[in-house]
Amino acid sequence: MQFGLSESQEFLKDSARKFFAGECPSAEMRRLMETDTAYDAALWAKLTDQGYTGIIFAEEYGGVGLGKVELMLLMEEAGRALLPGPFFSTVVLAGSVLDAVASPAHKKKYLAPICRGEARATVAILEAGASWNPRDVQLTAANGKLTGEKLFVSDAAVANFILVVAKNGVFIVDARAPGLKISPMSAMDLTRKLYVVEFKDTPAELLGPTTNLPRALDIAAAALAAELVGGMQRTLDTTVEYAKTRKQFGKPIGMFQSVQHQCADMYLETESSRSAVYYAGYALEENTPDAATSVSIAKMYASDAGRTVGNRGIQIHGGMGFTWENDVHLYYRRAKASENAFGDATFHRERIAQLVIDTPTTAHAAR
Amino acid sequence: MDLKLTAEETSFQEELRSWLATNAPKDWADWREKPLEESYPYLRAWQRKLHEGRWAAVSWPKEYGGRSATLMQQSLFWEEMARVEAPPMANSLGLGLIGPTIIACGTEAQKKRFIPKILSAEEIWCQGFSEPNAGSDLAGLQTEAKLDGDRYIVNGQKVWTSYGWVGDWCELVVRTDSTAAKHKGLTALLVDMKSPGVEVRPLRQMTGESEFNELFFRDVKVPVENVLGKVNDGWNVAMSTLMYERGSYGARLQLTFNRYISRLIELARTTMRNGRPASEDPLIRQKLAQCSAEIEIMRFNQMRAFSRITATGVPGPEGSIQKIFWSELNQRLQQIAQELLGSYGQLLAGDPHAIDKGIWSYAYLRTRGNTIEAGTSEVQRNIIGHFVLGLPRSY
Ligand SMILES: Cc1cc2nc3c(=O)[nH]c(=O)nc-3n(C[C@H](O)[C@H](O)[C@H](O)COP(=O)(O)OP(=O)(O)OC[C@H]3O[C@@H](n4cnc5c(N)ncnc54)[C@H](O)[C@@H]3O)c2cc1C
Numbered sequence: 001m002q003f004g005l006s007e008s009q010e011f012l013k014d015s016a017r018k019f020f021a022g023e024c025p026s027a028e029m030r031r032l033m034e035t036d037t038a039y040d041a042a043l044w045a046k047l048t049d050q051g052y053t054g055i056i057f058a059e060e061y062g063g064v065g066l067g068k069v070e071l072m073l074l075m076e077e078a079g080r081a082l083l084p085g086p087f088f089s090t091v092v093l094a095g096s097v098l099d100a101v102a103s104p105a106h107k108k109k110y111l112a113p114i115c116r117g118e119a120r121a122t123v124a125i126l127e128a129g130a131s132w133n134p135r136d137v138q139l140t141a142a143n144g145k146l147t148g149e150k151l152f153v154s155d156a157a158v159a160n161f162i163l164v165v166a167k168n169g170v171f172i173v174d175a176r177a178p179g180l181k182i183s184p185m186s187a188m189d190l191t192r193k194l195y196v197v198e199f200k201d202t203p204a205e206l207l208g209p210t211t212n213l214p215r216a217l218d219i220a221a222a223a224l225a226a227e228l229v230g231g232m233q234r235t236l237d238t239t240v241e242y243a244k245t246r247k248q249f250g251k252p253i254g255m256f257q258s259v260q261h262q263c264a265d266m267y268l269e270t271e272s273s274r275s276a277v278y279y280a281g282y283a284l285e286e287n288t289p290d291a292a293t294s295v296s297i298a299k300m301y302a303s304d305a306g307r308t309v310g311n312r313g314i315q316i317h318g319g320m321g322f323t324w325e326n327d328v329h330l331y332y333r334r335a336k337a338s339e340n341a342f343g344d345a346t347f348h349r350e351r352i353a354q355l356v357i358d359t360p361t362t363a364h365a366a367r
Numbered sequence: 368m369d370l371k372l373t374a375e376e377t378s379f380q381e382e383l384r385s386w387l388a389t390n391a392p393k394d395w396a397d398w399r400e401k402p403l404e405e406s407y408p409y410l411r412a413w414q415r416k417l418h419e420g421r422w423a424a425v426s427w428p429k430e431y432g433g434r435s436a437t438l439m440q441q442s443l444f445w446e447e448m449a450r451v452e453a454p455p456m457a458n459s460l461g462l463g464l465i466g467p468t469i470i471a472c473g474t475e476a477q478k479k480r481f482i483p484k485i486l487s488a489e490e491i492w493c494q495g496f497s498e499p500n501a502g503s504d505l506a507g508l509q510t511e512a513k514l515d516g517d518r519y520i521v522n523g524q525k526v527w528t529s530y531g532w533v534g535d536w537c538e539l540v541v542r543t544d545s546t547a548a549k550h551k552g553l554t555a556l557l558v559d560m561k562s563p564g565v566e567v568r569p570l571r572q573m574t575g576e577s578e579f580n581e582l583f584f585r586d587v588k589v590p591v592e593n594v595l596g597k598v599n600d601g602w603n604v605a606m607s608t609l610m611y612e613r614g615s616y617g618a619r620l621q622l623t624f625n626r627y628i629s630r631l632i633e634l635a636r637t638t639m640r641n642g643r644p645a646s647e648d649p650l651i652r653q654k655l656a657q658c659s660a661e662i663e664i665m666r667f668n669q670m671r672a673f674s675r676i677t678a679t680g681v682p683g684p685e686g687s688i689q690k691i692f693w694s695e696l697n698q699r700l701q702q703i704a705q706e707l708l709g710s711y712g713q714l715l716a717g718d719p720h721a722i723d724k725g726i727w728s729y730a731y732l733r734t735r736g737n738t739i740e741a742g743t744s745e746v747q748r749n750i751i752g753h754f755v756l757g758l759p760r761s762y
Contacts, residue, residue: 001370001439003667004674009368069368240756257745257761260752267751268688275667282368297660350649352656357632357646 003278005073012066013073019050020081026327029082033190033330038084039120039158048117053091056219057099061107062115068219072226072281076274079230082330084191086120086155092223093154093216094121097163100216101170101208110161110172119160124150124197132343134213139199140167141206146199147179154341156182156195164204170213171204178202189337191330215284218295221342222280225295225302228338229277231331232270232306235313238328239263242317253316262312269305276301293355300348306335370670372443379440383447386420391451398454400716400724402576407533410457414488417456423486424462431470431478432486438673442618449622460530461485461492465538468608469557472596477557481536493534495525495558495582496605502527503746505540506549506602510584512541512556514591519543519556521564521587527740531567531580534560539584540605543598553601557593564588574732610682612741618669620693624662624700627730630723631655631704638707645707654703661696668692684754687747694737694744701731 005013023046032038047053056071057063071092078087091114098111098121113119127150129136139148146164156162162180164171173180179200187194240263243254253259280298283291310332314321321328343351372380392413398406417423418432425444427433436444456462466485469477484490501508510523521541528537537558544552560567564587569577596604632655635646645651668689676682704727705712716725738744752758 001372001376001670002674002677003368003370003670004678005368240758243758252759254752254758255761257749257752260758260761261745261748263756263758264691264748264751267756268691271685271688272664272668272692275671276664278368278671279663279667282370286370294663297663300657300660301664346653349653349656349660352660353652356659357635357652357655 003275005069005278009070009073012070013077016050016052016074016077017080019046020077020083024081024083029084029191029330032084036184036193037086037155037158038191038193039086039155043085044117044120047087052087053117054115055091057095057111057115061112063111067281068222068285069278069281071219071223072277075223075226076230076233076277079227079334080234082191082231082234082327082334086122086158088192088220088223088227089122089155089159090114090120093123093220094159094163096216096219097123097170097213098207100212101210103208106172106207113160120155120158121161121163122153122155122159123163123165124153124156125165126150126152132341132347134165134210134217137165137167139164141169141171141204144203144205146171146173146202146204148199150197150199152185153182153195153197154192156197157184157193162197163207164199165210165213166204169209170207172207173199173202173204177204187337188333191334192337214292217342218292219284221299221348222277222284222295224338224341225273225280225298226277228302228306228335229270229274231335231338232266232273232302232309235309235328235331236263236266236270239266239313239316242320246318259316262316266309266312269309273298273302273305293352296343296348296351296355299343300345300352303339303345303348307332307339310335376437376439376443379434379436380443380447383422383444386422387447387451387453390416390420391453395452395454400726403578404532406454407457410454411488411491413454414456414458414462418486418488423456423488424466427466427470431466431482438677439670442669442673445619445622449626452626457488458485458491460494461488461490461536464494464608464611465492467611468538468555468604469595471607472555472604474592476592477595481557490535491530491533493528493530493537493560493580494608495528495531495537495539496608497527498524499526503743505605506553508540508542508553510539510541511545512543512554512589514543515588517591519589519591519594521556521558521584521589523584525582525584526570527579528582529579529740531560531582532569532577534567536560537582538595538608540601543601547599550602552599553605554598555595555601555604556589557595558584558587558589562587562589573735574729609742610686620697621662621666621669624665624693624697627700627704628655628659628662631700631707632659634722635707638709651707654706658696658700658703661692661699665689665692665696684750687742687750687755690741691744691747691751694734697737698734701727701734705731 032040051064052074054063055066055074059065095114098107114121127138160175162173164173179202181198183196185194185196243259243263244252246253276298280294283294313328317328320326398409414423425434425436426441429435469481496505498508512519512521537560539556539558540553541556542552543554564585566583568581570579570581571577635651636644638645640648708722708727711722712727714721714725715728749761753760
């Protein structure tokens, strides 16, 4: 039994960190954030060359076939760089949903182009009620057509196809389909754009029933938690650096205990989130009985920690932390969006309660 | 990352399981809530039995009566002990902190003399570090030892000494050179608590019991062969003891917490709130879920730390997050228990209406000590700030 990363996992994480530092430094992240879609074709091609677009998918669809722990590591590093654009929407979210619900033929048609870097995609889940519980979805396909509205759909404007969660299955809609209208929503996180997607008699192809959807959403939730860990680590690093160099009253501010102890708490929360995320990746990969619980534990903890680490990071930067130029707020914005996406801490605590209180045989009792 | 048990881990677990199946006492529940003074002989007997099966100190090297167990095997050990609800061991400081320090820093003669009796619980150990004027700032301690021929003469006072009332021996940190810098003039001594001049006074804790004591030393004679480590190197000896202290607690507490939360979930099903079971109350559900998740995260942190220590060979200052995590989590956990139990939460052991023989009122009060003992939360945050994050020392 060992909880550390293997050599190849360390290697992947290291090379991902170097890759993002080189290809998506702060200036590039800021340039993309100011564009309409935050998508850049050249960067996408480089992500593809690295094999990142196919990271967890089977080789027969052009994927690399790595595990969920590796996905967590990649997302952690993407989060550290605040990678803008549709990587999460396409690869993690749409990719996992396709992988979980689609037939082999559909995977060849839709998942393979994602792996090859030729297509972008997203998944439309939320409706006006904005519930992350798939059971609350109302939209229903009739005669192969969809009519209705989805909200908070990430990166829809650059998607070649949109997966739609409906009451009667998961459907796929071509971006050029008639009756499809995509309009931007204006939201806090500038690096991952959100859209309203409207359907009016829009042709939609059924991919499969929603039975296996929860597992795909769990992968997405865990990956977002991993991304939050990367963001926390970056915020911690810049804050500690600032606390060492900024001087007031003739001393580095990091010498003041109220500052230093906040840094210690940021460290504790970042490391604890990381432990929870790695375990969730492992549990998903191995399909352990506590996989769903462990995803909720990770998402719950990282959702709250992402926010509190950001709170402290901004506070310790003083007025500098409140400026637009300082990147800390950009991470803070992402953290808020990710806190909410796929269920915030309150949502996941309730899910944990269902898993450990209402069904006493899981989690604690199982060991 | 691979959390499946290796062949050695599985065989370790199986051997322990079958040993426990025949040897674990069945009547611990009758003793658990009794005062420690009453249950102590029972705990000694249990430790002796464990020692006969070579299970008392699995982490210790084989040549000293242990099993050279890896950190993962150690956590399996505590997991199994918790699974069968085994009693704790009587000589917990001897086994957990002081024995390992003697093995690491002691002479061959000291190991021969002391180790076997630590294992068999024939000699109980206590840890005499803190003084009235030296707690967090341990290096400021004033108890002095003067060399007089082939012995030291010790004078001074220690405080908060857990197990002082039952201790046969004490790892005592004293000042042997008052002219040196404060960290440099300290020495660790192994002191026979039955020596003339040692006085042990009970010190009542806020929980009402007297688990710890005040110790007074008046011209106590300690032979030079009882110096542990080198003269004036007591700071490093003490630090190695504290490292064992901070490292060893977490793994065991994990399982205590699991027992607490499982019991609280059970209680939530039968405790009524606004006309329905508390387990259906959304706020209680949120709080129980948060706690149960944090208990799991504590386990994940521990496993990651163990893997890192196994890889690097040293338990770094990162161990401080474990200390902060378990102590503060235990306080949150007990607060939730109080909220859930409402008026019943306050009832003490012995009250006929008390739930679970009053453990919840006791545990609630006892957790206040958690963020003080073994280095306060503030000190742990200083350690992270300075030694992990590289911030300048704040004091
Ligand atoms: C249940 C229990 C069992 C114990 N068992 C033993 C034992 O067996 N043997 C033994 O030797 N000792 C034992 N202790 C003592 C324990 O180690 C000390 O209480 C502890 O180290 C704190 O020292 P102090 O009590 O002198 O408090 P102080 O050091 O006076 O601290 C008082 C307050 O000031 C804060 N403070 C102090 N210095 C700093 C700083 N630099 N930065 C920020 N804040 C600071 C502390 O965090 C604390 O909040 C036990 C204590 C308890 C509660």
